[in-house]
Amino acid sequence: MIAPAxxxxxxxxxxxxxxxxxxxxxxxxxxxxxxxxNIIAVLQQIAANPxxxxxxxxxxxxxxxxxxxxxxGSCTMVINGHVRQSCSALVPDLLExxxxxxxxxxxxxxxxxxxxxxxxxxxxxxxxxxxxxxVPIDGTHDLGEGPKESPEKQQERYAISRCMxxxxxxxxxxxxTLDNDFxxxxxxAQAYYFNEHETGKKLKGERLEALAGPGGVAxxxxxxxxxxxxxxxxxxxxxxxxxxxxxxxxxxxxxxxGK
Amino acid sequence: xxxxxxxxxxxxxxxxxxxxxxxxxxxxxxxxxxMVPVKRSHSVCAQGGINACNKVAAxxxxxxxxHMDETLYGGDFLNHQPPVYEMTHWAPKIINLLDRMGVPxxxxxxxxxxxxxxxxxxxxxxxxxxxxxxxxxxxGLDEQTRRxxxxxxxxxxxxxxxxxxxxxxxxxxxxxxxxxxxxxxxMEIRAFRADAVVMATGGNGLIYGKxxxxxxxxxxxxxxxxxxxxxxxxxxMIQVHPTAIPGEDKCRLMSESARGxxxxxxxPRTKGDDRHPLDIPENERWYFLEEKYxxxxxLVPRDIATREIFWVCQDGMGIGGGNMVYLDITxxxxxxxxxLAAILEIYEKFTGDDPREVPMKIFPAVHxxxxxxxxxxxxxxxxxxxxxxxxxxxxKPGEGMLLGDPQNMTTDIAxxxxxxxxxxAYHGATRLGANALLSCIFDGLFCxxxxxxxxxxxxxxxxxxxxxxxxxxxxxxxxxKVTKLTESHGSxxxxxxxxxxxxxxxxxxxxxxTEERLLQARAKLNELRERYADLKITDTGLYTNQNVSFSRAxxxxxxxAQAIIEGSIARKESRGSHYRDDFPDRIDEPxxxxxxxxxxxxxxxxxxxxxxxxxxxxxxxxxxxxxAATAKKTDESKEPAAAK
Numbered sequence: 001m002i003a004p005a006x007x008x009x010x011x012x013x014x015x016x017x018x019x020x021x022x023x024x025x026x027x028x029x030x031x032x033x034x035x036x037x038n039i040i041a042v043l044q045q046i047a048a049n050p051x052x053x054x055x056x057x058x059x060x061x062x063x064x065x066x067x068x069x070x071x072x073g074s075c076t077m078v079i080n081g082h083v084r085q086s087c088s089a090l091v092p093d094l095l096e097x098x099x100x101x102x103x104x105x106x107x108x109x110x111x112x113x114x115x116x117x118x119x120x121x122x123x124x125x126x127x128x129x130x131x132x133x134x135v136p137i138d139g140t141h142d143l144g145e146g147p148k149e150s151p152e153k154q155q156e157r158y159a160i161s162r163c164m165x166x167x168x169x170x171x172x173x174x175x176x177t178l179d180n181d182f183x184x185x186x187x188x189a190q191a192y193y194f195n196e197h198e199t200g201k202k203l204k205g206e207r208l209e210a211l212a213g214p215g216g217v218a219x220x221x222x223x224x225x226x227x228x229x230x231x232x233x234x235x236x237x238x239x240x241x242x243x244x245x246x247x248x249x250x251x252x253x254x255x256x257x258g259k
Numbered sequence: 260x261x262x263x264x265x266x267x268x269x270x271x272x273x274x275x276x277x278x279x280x281x282x283x284x285x286x287x288x289x290x291x292x293x294m295v296p297v298k299r300s301h302s303v304c305a306q307g308g309i310n311a312c313n314k315v316a317a318x319x320x321x322x323x324x325x326h327m328d329e330t331l332y333g334g335d336f337l338n339h340q341p342p343v344y345e346m347t348h349w350a351p352k353i354i355n356l357l358d359r360m361g362v363p364x365x366x367x368x369x370x371x372x373x374x375x376x377x378x379x380x381x382x383x384x385x386x387x388x389x390x391x392x393x394x395x396x397x398x399g400l401d402e403q404t405r406r407x408x409x410x411x412x413x414x415x416x417x418x419x420x421x422x423x424x425x426x427x428x429x430x431x432x433x434x435x436x437x438x439x440x441x442x443x444x445x446m447e448i449r450a451f452r453a454d455a456v457v458m459a460t461g462g463n464g465l466i467y468g469k470x471x472x473x474x475x476x477x478x479x480x481x482x483x484x485x486x487x488x489x490x491x492x493x494x495x496m497i498q499v500h501p502t503a504i505p506g507e508d509k510c511r512l513m514s515e516s517a518r519g520x521x522x523x524x525x526x527p528r529t530k531g532d533d534r535h536p537l538d539i540p541e542n543e544r545w546y547f548l549e550e551k552y553x554x555x556x557x558l559v560p561r562d563i564a565t566r567e568i569f570w571v572c573q574d575g576m577g578i579g580g581g582n583m584v585y586l587d588i589t590x591x592x593x594x595x596x597x598x599l600a601a602i603l604e605i606y607e608k609f610t611g612d613d614p615r616e617v618p619m620k621i622f623p624a625v626h627x628x629x630x631x632x633x634x635x636x637x638x639x640x641x642x643x644x645x646x647x648x649x650x651x652x653x654x655k656p657g658e659g660m661l662l663g664d665p666q667n668m669t670t671d672i673a674x675x676x677x678x679x680x681x682x683x684a685y686h687g688a689t690r691l692g693a694n695a696l697l698s699c700i701f702d703g704l705f706c707x708x709x710x711x712x713x714x715x716x717x718x719x720x721x722x723x724x725x726x727x728x729x730x731x732x733x734x735x736x737x738x739x740k741v742t743k744l745t746e747s748h749g750s751x752x753x754x755x756x757x758x759x760x761x762x763x764x765x766x767x768x769x770x771x772x773t774e775e776r777l778l779q780a781r782a783k784l785n786e787l788r789e790r791y792a793d794l795k796i797t798d799t800g801l802y803t804n805q806n807v808s809f810s811r812a813x814x815x816x817x818x819x820a821q822a823i824i825e826g827s828i829a830r831k832e833s834r835g836s837h838y839r840d841d842f843p844d845r846i847d848e849p850x851x852x853x854x855x856x857x858x859x860x861x862x863x864x865x866x867x868x869x870x871x872x873x874x875x876x877x878x879x880x881x882x883x884x885x886x887a888a889t890a891k892k893t894d895e896s897k898e899p900a901a902a903k
Contacts, residue, residue, distance in 0.1 A: 019802050034507050036609070041508040047806075048754040050797055059798045062805050067473045069511045069605055071394055072299040087508075088608045114444055115803040125296060129409050134402035135361035140284055140704055146358030148370030158363040158389055161398060162601070165298055197361045 008033055010095055011053065012042055014061055015106040017113045024113075028053045028102075039079060039086035039094075039105060040065055043117075063117040070231060073164030076171070077117050078106040083171040085231050108171045110178055124165050127187035131210050135200040147198035160193040160239055162232045169226035169236055181215035185226035188217060189239035195246060208243075208250040217244045262723060263288060264714040267438055267453035269421045269480060271297025273393070273696060274679025275459030276400035277703020278710065282457075283412040285711035290451060291404070292416045292440055294475050298401045301461050301473040302699065305393020306514035306602055308375060308385035309357075309696040311350030315374060321382040323348045330694060331878055333379045333560050334629070334687020335835035336851060337493060340877045341638040342684050345659035346701045353700050354386050360399040363388050365598065375598075376519045378558045379691040379885075390516055390601040396696055416451075418443045420808060421480045422737045424456060424487050424675055427719055427729050433488050435675035436722040439733045441741075444803050448737050450730045452722040454714040458484055458670075459678040459703070462628045466816045466823070467769070468761015470625035471503055471512040479812035481632050481681050482819040489670040491856040492683030493630035494819070495826030498690055498836050499769050500626035501564035502586050502619075504609060510624030511609055513586060514602050515692040517619075518557040520595050522588040524548050524568070525618075526576050536585055536618045547571055552885055559885050562689045562836040565623040569770045578620060587618035625769060627695060629686040629836065630826070632677035633855055636684070637664040638876070657876030660705070665713035668706040673718045676710055678702035683853075688835020744807050749793035753810040756787055756794075760813075763787075764820055768827050773840045777828045781864055784821050791817060821864040826854045829868045835883075847880060 009030050017024045029046050030053050040063075047060040066072035068087040075086040080094055080103060094103045111119040149157075169185040170176045176184045191207045194200035211217045217240060226236045266282045268275045271293035279289045293300065312323045326347035331338055358364060358372065364386055365373040374383040388395035407413040425437040437452040463478020464470030485491050501524075502517065503510040518524070527534070528545045548567055549556040557564070572582045588596065588603075596603065596615050606614045637643075639661055641653035646662050660667050668676050668684065679699035686694065719725075767780035791814055798806035832846035833839050852870040859867040 018800075036505075036507045038506075038508060038609075041506075044508060044754070048752060057797070059800055060806055062803050065474055066295055066299045067301065067304050068509045069304065070608065071303045071391060071601075071605075072295075072301075072473065074295065074299050090609070090611075118803065121296075125298070125405075128402075128405060132406075132409075134406045135359070136406070137356075137359050137403070140281060140356055142352045142355065143359065145355050146361070149363075149366050150370055151366040151368065154363050154366045158365075158395075161363050161388075161395055162391060164303070164394070165296075194361070199359065200361055 006033065007101055010091070011100070011102040012046070013102055013104045014117070016061065016116045017107070019115055020112055027058060033091065037091040039077070039089045040068055040075065042091065061117060062115040071164060073166035076108055076166045076168055078108060078171070080104055083108065083168045083229055085166060088231070108167060110171050110176055111167065112178070121165070121167050124167060124170070124186055127183050128190060130183065131187050131191035131207050132203045133190045133194055135194065135197055136202055137199065153196065157193055157196055160189050160234055163189060163234055164232065166231065168229045168231060172225035172229040174223050174225065175219055175221045182219045183211070183215050185236040185240060188243050189234060189236050192239045192243040192246070204246070205250065208247050211243060211247055212251065217247055262721070264454040264717070265290065265452065265722065266455050266457065266710055266714050267292065267451060268457045268459060269438065270300070270459035270461060270681070272300035272302035272459060272461055272679060273397055273400060273699035274681070274703050275457070276397070276404050277700045278457050278459055278678055278707045279413050280400060280403050280407065281704050281707025282711050283407040285708060287711050287714055289413045290416060290453065291413055292419045292421055292438070294418065294420050294443065296417045297404065297415065298398065300397060301476055302397040302696070303394040304471065304473060304512060305696055306390045306512060307377060307516035307519065308387035308392045308693040309354065309396065310377065310384050310691070310693040311354045311386060311697070312347070312384060313351065313372070313374060313386070316382045316384045319382060321384060323350065326350065326384065328878055329379050330685070330691060331687065332883055333689050333691040335689060335845065335883050336687065336880050337496070337834060337853070337873065338685055338687030339636070339873060340875065341657050341660055342636055344877060345705065346685055346698060348659060349701050349705060350697055353697065353704065357396055357399055360403060362395050362399040365389065375516060376558060377692045378515050379560045381554065385519065385693045387516065390514055390599045393696055396700070416440065421460065421483070422448065423483050423733050424672065425450060425452070425730055425733050426487055426672055427725055429729065430719050432673060432718065433671070434673045434717070434719040436725045437730065439737045441737070443808060446801050446804060448734060448741065450734050452725065452730065454717040454722045455674050455676065455710045457676045457678055457710055458632060458681050460681045462680045463816070463819055464625050466760065466820045467625040467764045468758060469506070469510050471500060471510050477812040477816050478819045479815040482815035484632055484670065484672070484675065484677070485822065486815070486818060486858050487672065488858070489672050489675060490633040491630060491822050492633035493826065493854045494822040494856050495768070495830055495837050495854060496629035496688050496835065497625060497768065497823065498561055498627040498629060499565045499623045501561055501568055501623050502621040503624035504606060505622050505624065506609065511605060512626065513606060513619060513621050515561070517586060517588055517599060517602065520588070520599060521591050522557065522586055524557055524564070524584055524586055526571055526578060526584050530575055531580060533579060545576070555885050560689050560691060562838070563885060565770055566838060568623055582622050583620040584622070585618040586621045588614060589616060589618060623770060625765070627690055628680060629683065629688065629690050631681050631683040632670050634668045634670055634677050634682045634684050635666055636668060637661040637666040662705070663708045663712050665709050667709040668702055674713065676706065678706060688837060740811060741807055744794070744796055744810055745799045747794045747796055749795050751790040751794050753794055753796070753813050756790055757813055760787055760817065760820060764823070768823055771838050771840050772827050774828065777824055780824050781828070784817060784824060784864070788817050818858070818865055822856045822866045825864040825866040825868060826856055830854060845883070851880065
């Protein structure tokens with residue numbers, strides 16, 4: 001039996017942009033296939049020799065990356081139309097359902113482009129400040145152990161704590177846009193995470209106030225896209241629902257006590 | 260606040276964040292610089308756990324002292340003893356603090372922190388959060404830093420690259436008064452004054468091309484401090500992790516926790532046996548680590564496991580005769596596999612095979628630098644101890660470091676500190692698994708106080724009073740470098756030079772070294788440096804130019820690489836991770852000493868080496884073999900190992 005020959009090269013179409021608020025444009029590169037090749041390796045190959053299929057020598061593509069093992073959250077891109085981490089996007093899988101032996105790579109659209117595939121996700125970190133995503137400990141002095149926790153509760157919290165602030169959930173969310181103030185799944189889930197910690201819950205009221213305001217839980221349209229694209233399979237919709245319930249209890253309590 | 264002492268922390272991994280939190284808590288404002296949002300620092304990649312004596316182990320005969328002893332024995336006695344004493348005695352307090360910060364440590368049925376076994380110990384003393392412990396600890400400290408940031412006590416400069424320390428030598432002594440840094444987006448270069456600067460800039464794996472490290476771990480920052488006059492300590496001590504997944508862009512770590520939870524390393528007993536691993540019966544598998552090291556088995560320290568795997572493959576016993584062995588966790592119960600989910604998912608995503616069903620194929624990869632910027636410390640002295648209450652007994656001299664003393668973890672440049680993987684202080688010739696997270700956080704918390712104390716009374720007066728001319732000189736130096744790079748139209752591609760550097764360093768200075776091969780590497784590095792002087796840069800733009808940043812770091816990597824090679828040539832013995840085939844034994848006279856490497860452009864490899872003796876105030880030297888004959892063997896000490 002003769003297997004169909006795998007082409008030795010493939011094409012990559014990259015959406016580029018020279019800077020913030022500059023027009024976007026596309027460039028196409030032909031890249032040699034290599035074993036265990038991911039999109040980062042492809043971008044490295046292009047960086048070493050940035051010549052387009054039209055034979056034009058261009059400036060190397062700018063992108064954001066870090067650990068390359070899907071735990072730092074840096075390298076989120078839109079690849080073949082789907083938002084994901086580019087380090088774990090493997091070329092053979094991408095070509096399998098690609099037209100024309102071509103992979104397309106674009107920057108995320110819900111964050112301002114800094115240059116090419118590199119976007120500014122500062123908003124995600126600012127949102128962590130808004131929901132006070134920390135445990136208000138007394139200080140670093142030796143004050144003994146933290147609160148005990150059941151294995152079940154730990155498992156629930158650990159799942160949410162694997163959030164690497166990559167932004168996939170926000171890119172996929174129809175409610176989260178470039179210029180509105182919706183907190184989105186990432187920050188809401190983190191608020192819930194800290195509300196569930198014995199010391200963290202000291203700030204529960206303040207967190208819920210942040211979730212009650214404009215851009216809070218009520219803006220979630222329940223499209224459930226976030227949970228489908230999360231590379232760490234964090235139960236985001238469940239966390240949003242639970243945060244919503246905490247908010248209802250908080251509102252009722254506030255109504256009756258005036259506090 | 261205008262005239263308040265200021266502290267700069269460079270690097271936002273565990274060491275940098277712990278330092279920021281501690282200095283801010285001590286009341287001084289912190290400017291925190293990082294090439295990436297701090298939450299994305301390389302500490303996220305640490306998987307297995309963090310060591311500390313704990314309630315259960317303490318009832319089985321374990322102690323902080325033994326944790327220290329394991330660390331020194333693991334490091335083949337190249338580590339200084341007082342800092343290791345202090346670190347291991349602080350370890351339980353550090354775990355408690357992280358626990359209070361909300362780090363989701365795995366729990367037992369009673370809600371206690373769960374423990375796992377790790378390399379170099381017969382006791383379960385490793386605390387963990389699934390198999391992404393580094394990520395969880397980093398997030399805990401990131402959250403506390405964000406809290407201080409919200410209060411205005413920490414000021415973050417993310418996507419800023421450290422370029423050079425501002426060193427004032429007008430008084431005859433080198434004193435650090437700030438840094439020059441560059442905004443990686445706008446490319447603006449400017450000076451930041453500070454009364455003390457902490458370098459918490461991590462490791463240098465990119466010198467080896469492909470390693471387990473993140474793309475930012477070039478060692479560029481440490482190399483710049485080295486070139487500015489801070490010595491390196493033991494640069495030749497590079498850890499090669501036994502179990503990684505080789506890849507096209509990097510080698511992905513497969514945590515020691517896989518073995519700590521019962522994973523077994525094996526190859527087929529028969530050379531060339533190409534059956535599917537699941538078709539090879541138990542008695543036809545060679546569990547070579549368990550056979551050679553009956554006590555520690557798969558949990559011998561990393562340098563030993565790495566060499567054994569390397570030799571097995573050299574002998575043609577690797578899978579399919581190649582450079583691969585099996586790491587097998589298929590036999591473990593589901594609950595144990597669940598604890599390892601984070602790393603098993605990584606393996607599955609990148610290889611397409613499910614490690615729960617099929618043994619993983621792994622090979623060693625460069626992982627950690629025990630060596631780094633040389634730092635000093637003040638040993639504990641009961642007469643100078645102002646913290647222990649008068650009613651309580653004091654420690655003996657040398658049992659630890661003197662808390663708050665400005666000397667702790669300072670470099671050869673006054674006011675310039677090095678914390679975490681960037682320094683050389685704690686791990687000697689081999690780092691034990693799950694000790695890195697500990698040493699990084701310990702540096703930040705314990706030595707952070709030293710930094711605050713120094714910054715309140717810095718040598719040569721306040722940084723705000725330093726003449727502009729002193730500061731401007733360094734800004735001009737760095738601007739000139741960028742101009743030179745963007746205007747270089749030479750013939751050498753920086754990515755090609757980097758590729759050749761990685762190949763050369765991996766072949767000459769990793770698992771097994773020889774004089775002959777090292778001399779070849781010395782010549783190759785000279786050649787690469789010549790070619791580097793004639794670079795071709797494809798991006799000449801002045802906005803978010805990653806080519807400039809990488810090419811600049813490449814020059815610094817070449818210089819650091821030379822120190823690794825020169826240290827490797829000079830150390831004519833084998834100790835821990837440094838294994839010389841031509842000198843296979845440890846030779847304490849004269850090599851029980853720190854390799855202190857000074858940058859000297861006129862010397863061979865731009866590196867001048869001095870040997871600094873290492874005092875032994877607490878534990879005498881002993882042979883390190885992890886063999887059945889010498890390992891401590893009591894029923895009690897075997898209990899935790901058997902419990903796996």
